[in-house]
Amino acid sequence: MNRARQNIFNMIAAHTLLLAYMVLALFPVFIILINSFKTRRAIFRHPLMPPDTDSFSLTGYETVLKQGDFLHYFQNSMIVTVVSLFFILLFGAMAAFALAEYRFKGNSWMGLYLALGIMIPIRIGTVSILQIMVATGLVNTLTALILVYTAQGLPLAVFILTEFMKQVSNDLKNAGRIDGLSEYAIFFKLVLPLVRPAMATVAVFNMIPIWNDLWFPLILAPAEETKTLTLGSQVFIGQFVTNWNAVLAALSMAIIPVMTLYVFFSRQLIRGITAGAVK
Amino acid sequence: MILGALELKNISKSFGNVEVLKDINLDVNEGEFIIFVGPSGCGKSTLLRIIAGLEDATGGEVIISGKNVSALPPSKRGIAMVFQTYALYPHLTVRGNMALGLKQAGTPKAEINQRVELACDLLSLDELIERRPAELSGGQRQRVAIGRAIVRKPELFLFDEPLSNLDAALRVNTRLEIARLHKQLGATMVYVTHDQVEAMTLADRIVVLNETRVEQIGSPMELYNNPANEFVAGFIGSPKMNFIDAERLGIRDAKTIGIRPEHIKADYEKGDWPGQIIHVEHLGSDTNLYVDTKVANPLSVRLFGNHDFKAGETIHMTPLADKTYYFDNDGERVVPADK
Secondary structure, eight states: OOGGGOOHHHHHHHHHHHHHHHHHHHHHHHHHHHHHTBOHHHHHHOTTSOOOTTTBOOHHHHHHHHSSOHHHHHHHHHHHHHHHHHHHHHHHHHHHHHHHHOOOTTHHHHHHHHHHTTTSOGGGGHHHHHHHHHHHTOTTSHHHHHHHHHHHHHHHHHHHHHHHHHHSOHHHHHHHHHTTOOHHHIIIIIIHHHTHHHHHHHHHHHHHHHHHOOHHHHHHOOSGGGOOHHHHHGGGBOSSOBOHHHHHHHHHHHHHHHHHHHHHHHHHHHHHHHHHHTO | OOOOSEEEEEEEEEETTEEEEEEEEEEEOTTOEEEEEOSTTSSHHHHHHHHHTSSOOSEEEEEETTEEOTTSOGGGTTEEEEOTTOOOOTTSOHHHHHHHHHHHTTOOHHHHHHHHHHHHHHTTOGGGTTOOGGGSOHHHHHHHHHHHHHHTOOSEEEEESTTTTSOHHHHHHHHHHHHHHHHHHOOEEEEEESOHHHHHHHOSEEEEEETTEEEEEEOHHHHHHSOSBHHHHHHSSSSOOEEEEGGGGTOOSOSEEEEOGGGEEEESSOOSEEEEEEEEEEOSSEEEEEEEESSOSSEEEEEESOOOOOTTOEEEEEEOGGGEEEEOTTSBEEOOTTO
């Protein structure tokens, strides 16, 4: 950092604020993590204490791994999230490219129509979606979830990506055309790499709600073999008795994959930002 | 018969109801350097893009080397284009940028390498060949863009305001570079600019465009010495030509009289038009005066060398008689009966 712009007081203030915010944001996660390693009694007696030799226990994790097919739930959640994100990004980017690049009749109406989905919650249509899934025999398949999540994520993806695609230089695309690149090659080789930060943003925005969703798995795919992690964890929450060890352990493990995905996408995000800055 | 390198037949273009080009006809000879010049919005860039095939003409034909290419995609037209914003592929090295077009066309690898190296030699890019565009300066990027055009060995080079994004010193250098390349390659070049200095210094022939039409086509000196109308007379030359209402000079057979600032003499003692100096610009080689006179305000006068005129002084101006231009009501050039 530039020495002339350095100011000890400002730096301390900024770091204090950021640290405070970090503590606030991480606190619930921290509580879940420490309590997942404690005995049931210790969880209720001293919920804020870290586990010690007396209260340390892995019963939660044992229950989770024994009861139900947890790895399988993990796998289901992972498949649904990753495949949905892939389709959201692919179709969203393609629609955005068409809207941003080509002049055709009804272009702006089409853009508006595709963006309408942002304002109308997809859950309003749950009954019809269920009817369609029953009619097409897709109930209790992961395909049903992937289709619904793709539809749910597309409006925002198209909206954000269209704006970014419009900023990609026309000259660059034209240079590609003169060099004999097809429209697909221009899209995949020239435009997509340049809007990567926007793609990462869209991915992060969509990833968390899909991973955490309980509604559609419960309605469309409640069968044992298609249960997602969120739905799977519900077996430990009963109407009268809740197995807190198991719930906390399940939640702790659920954080890991989504965290990995986030780190992966945020890297793209940062790389995109710096690449633009030095250009 | 020598086939023309480029022929435009009745090209017209409209966006919706807005007409940008109307009935453009042009013949470009092989090896010629043609420059389209005109104020912004005159359609010169659109015309270039129609030649390139990046934009469809509403009517008319584009013929390159005797072949009608109106329905061909840009890559099949035998052209190469250099853009104002360089438009280099950010993820490819200098070598990759130059080679991409040839790779797409299925050129053998050995030949690609040879052509890329030749272009790098020509443009002194040898040391930068493995760098990416982000690691190059503006001038180097533009040279890479020119190199990318050269390796394609096109029948026609198209330049879309290639110097506009460069700073003044670099612009002069790159201008010389382009002139040198034109001589060395002997290629046909079509170049768009809004800068009349670029047009005057580079072109074999200049096409002056204004509001959908071609105003005049001619060599730089033809346009300067013999402008067809008021627009061309005002557009070519800097400072701009003075236009004086003919009535004020008592001339009947013309509407407007044009006289270039460098064709006016200034004197303290005697002259046709007395006036007061409003502003003086000392450029070293030239001195520009802006004078408040009865015939025109301001009347600009360009004197060669240093002069000690000061604002507020009264001086007398005399136009060189055989260097005045007469224009009629429509702005067309007329030759008066007594001349």
